[in-house]
Structures are given as C-alpha cells and as structure tokens.
Amino acid sequence: MSRVCQYKTGERPGRGSYTCCNCGFCLKLGADDKMPPCPNCNNTTFTKA
Numbered sequence: 001m002s003r004v005c006q007y008k009t010g011e012r013p014g015r016g017s018y019t020c021c022n023c024g025f026c027l028k029l030g031a032d033d034k035m036p037p038c039p040n041c042n043n044t045t046f047t048k049a
Contacts, residue, residue: 009037009044017049 005021007013015031022043029035037044 005045005047007035007046007048009035011035013046013048018046019049021045021047 007018012032012034013029015029018027018029018035019025020027020038020041020043022045023038023041025038025040026049027036027038027046035046038046
C-alpha cells in the first residue's frame, strides 16, 4: 500500500501525527502549528499517521 503525501512544509494541517514521506519520521503537531521540514532528513512532504 503506498502512502499519499498530501501535506507540505508551511501548511497548517491541524493537530495530529504526521509521517515523513522520505524517511518515515513521525512528527506531532498542535492545532495551530505549521508543518516544518522533517527534522531528520529535511524532506517537505508528509502523510497523516
């Protein structure tokens, strides 16, 4: 099953856990947080975990 990478750095996708589409790093965001680049590999696309 492939992951759909639908969230990008700079967006505000809402509270939840997001997985980097490149390395699989799991990032947790609050309701008003902006999506940062992946702290592990600097990738800019994520999917909801």
